[in-house]
Amino acid sequence: MSFLEKHQRNVDLTAFDGKIPVHYRYTLGLAGDKFFTAIKKDGKFVGTHCEECDVIYSPPSVYCERCFASLEDSWVELPSTGTVVAFTVVTEDDQGKELDCPQVIAAIQLDGADNTFVHRICDCCIEDLAIGAHVQAVFKPKKERKGTLDDIEYFEIAAE
Amino acid sequence: MSYRKVACVGAGITKFVRRAKETGRELAWEAAKMALDNAGMTLADIDCVVIGTAPDAFDGVHMKGEYLADGSGGFCKPVMRHFVGGGTGVFAPIHGWQHIASGKFETCLVVTEEKMSSCFPAPAGAFITIFDHTTEQPLGPTLIWIFALEMNRYMQRYGLTEADIAKVSVQNKLNAIDHPAAQLGAKITVKDVLESEVLAWPVKRLDISPASDGAAAIVLTSEHKARRITDKPVWVSGVGWALDTAYWATRDLYYPQYVEKAARMAYDMAGIREPNKEIHIAEPYDPFDYKMLHHMEGLLLCKRGEAAKLVADGVTARNGRLPCCPSGGALGVGNPIAATGLMKIIELFLQLRGEAGKRQVPGDPRIGVAQAWGDLMQVGTVVVMSR
Numbered sequence: 001m002s003f004l005e006k007h008q009r010n011v012d013l014t015a016f017d018g019k020i021p022v023h024y025r026y027t028l029g030l031a032g033d034k035f036f037t038a039i040k041k042d043g044k045f046v047g048t049h050c051e052e053c054d055v056i057y058s059p060p061s062v063y064c065e066r067c068f069a070s071l072e073d074s075w076v077e078l079p080s081t082g083t084v085v086a087f088t089v090v091t092e093d094d095q096g097k098e099l100d101c102p103q104v105i106a107a108i109q110l111d112g113a114d115n116t117f118v119h120r121i122c123d124c125c126i127e128d129l130a131i132g133a134h135v136q137a138v139f140k141p142k143k144e145r146k147g148t149l150d151d152i153e154y155f156e157i158a159a160e
Numbered sequence: 161m162s163y164r165k166v167a168c169v170g171a172g173i174t175k176f177v178r179r180a181k182e183t184g185r186e187l188a189w190e191a192a193k194m195a196l197d198n199a200g201m202t203l204a205d206i207d208c209v210v211i212g213t214a215p216d217a218f219d220g221v222h223m224k225g226e227y228l229a230d231g232s233g234g235f236c237k238p239v240m241r242h243f244v245g246g247g248t249g250v251f252a253p254i255h256g257w258q259h260i261a262s263g264k265f266e267t268c269l270v271v272t273e274e275k276m277s278s279c280f281p282a283p284a285g286a287f288i289t290i291f292d293h294t295t296e297q298p299l300g301p302t303l304i305w306i307f308a309l310e311m312n313r314y315m316q317r318y319g320l321t322e323a324d325i326a327k328v329s330v331q332n333k334l335n336a337i338d339h340p341a342a343q344l345g346a347k348i349t350v351k352d353v354l355e356s357e358v359l360a361w362p363v364k365r366l367d368i369s370p371a372s373d374g375a376a377a378i379v380l381t382s383e384h385k386a387r388r389i390t391d392k393p394v395w396v397s398g399v400g401w402a403l404d405t406a407y408w409a410t411r412d413l414y415y416p417q418y419v420e421k422a423a424r425m426a427y428d429m430a431g432i433r434e435p436n437k438e439i440h441i442a443e444p445y446d447p448f449d450y451k452m453l454h455h456m457e458g459l460l461l462c463k464r465g466e467a468a469k470l471v472a473d474g475v476t477a478r479n480g481r482l483p484c485c486p487s488g489g490a491l492g493v494g495n496p497i498a499a500t501g502l503m504k505i506i507e508l509f510l511q512l513r514g515e516a517g518k519r520q521v522p523g524d525p526r527i528g529v530a531q532a533w534g535d536l537m538q539v540g541t542v543v544v545m546s547r
Contacts, residue, residue: 024220029183
């Protein structure tokens with residue numbers, strides 16, 4: 001029936017609104033705690049190193065997903081620079097509404113790391129942005145940092 | 161029907177806690193690594209991975225199976241996640257059994273996880289939408305409504321009192337004192353249970369298992385692999401699962417038909433004709449004290465309405481004729497849903513190998529049954545294990 005009739009109002013369908021009332025409190029976890037503490041306190045990236053597989057994880061993991069070794073005592077420091085593996089320019093939000101300012105999002109592999117993570121790129125860099133571009137993290141001022149992903153303001157083209 | 165024999169050769173379990181610092185992935189890895197170490201195996205020895213985890217809404221991660229996959233050893237391996245609500249943990253070894261019994265794989269790492277503390281302040285909010293949005297949600301139901309109606313009906317049908325049922329909580333929390341992973345092991349009295357806060361009469365605070373974070377894992381293998389790994393394999397000798405009507409209030413509230421159907425399927429496969437005589441040790445699902453009694457009856461371990469008397473007479477105690485929940489159960493060890501069911505399987509594994517330490521039941525047990533209950537409270541999952 002719904003295919004044949006055109007309903008202009010929800011009430012024509014004898015419908016009503018509902019919601020799933022849930023709220024979450026996530027923990028950073030063992031690895032996340034060290035990663036975000038290093039960003040907050042020192043403005044630095046850290047990672048974990050699996051010697052067996054010769055893989056560096058940053059963002060880190062306390063285990064190696066390949067061989068399952070514990071990496072709880074295998075911490076390394078990484079520079080705050082990395083390479084753009086892919087990027088996009090986002091123009092609509094998740095509800096299909098046009099953004100006031102397009103957002104540049106990239107998959108970034110930190111120098112020395114084997115995994116990749118996603119973060120913002122400063123929109124001032126859009127002209128020079130390309131896959132393979134070398135970028136560096138811009139952290140918020142120390143007193144504004146809270147130990148979350150937003151402590152990284154964005155990445156911008158590295159000054160070289 | 162011919163299946164290949166399937167053995168359990170290793171087990172691991174994290175401590176069950178109210179709020180874990182670890183992420184769900186980290187919990188899964190801890191349990192999975194422990195299970196591999198226990199079996200003397202490495203991830204390279206594993207052919208496939210099975211993940212059991214209950215509602216995504218607990219951890220607050222949609223597609224939770226995929227999220228947990230790397231911590232469960234799923235990197236570049238065949239991975240499947242299953243979900244039958246509270247029945248998930250005892251379905252986990254069934255799912256793993258299917259992979260090996262079929263002949264497709266030789267080894268399977270089975271991992272279960274739940275991080276209920278993410279859902280803050282309480283997981284209850286996640287459950288409103290399991291009720292029918294048109295005929296039930298407008299009443300504002302909570303899960304405890306289901307259990308209160310069942311418990312009341314069960315007491316009325318067999319002339320039981322709240323004190324008769326409270327004895328289960330007393331027994332299981334006492335047993336849990338000896339479980340290293342336990343969250344709520346304690347010496348309590350029937351009076352403590354009766355005087356605890358009423359949530360929805362007749363259900364009181366101490367009738368209920370806690371919300372928990374935790375993970376558990378086992379390693380399953382084919383027979384010839386098992387013979388090379390250990391001289392003490394524990395066989396998955398019977399599996400069964402069944403659903404009752406999807407309309408929870410229509411169900412027989414005092415008798416779990418879904419458990420009986422699943423149990424008969426498992427017993428038939430295991431060649432068990434008289435479960436009340438042939439089963440040496442049982443781990444019925446006990447998220448509520450009355451529920452252990454319900455499930456003992458559904459598992460055909462006693463006559464209908466008789467379970468409370470067995471508890472009162474000490475028959476179900478660790479040194480009784482038919483120990484029930486010697487682990488301490490969900491009431492004592494804790495209830496990180498999917499991990500709870502597998503905790504029960506692990507208890508059978510340890511008891512049948514004679515490795516349960518302080519919890520070891522006397523009499524050299526050879527056959528055990530574990531069971532869980534879930535979905536919209538109408539699924540029964542049953543596993544018989546033997547050595």
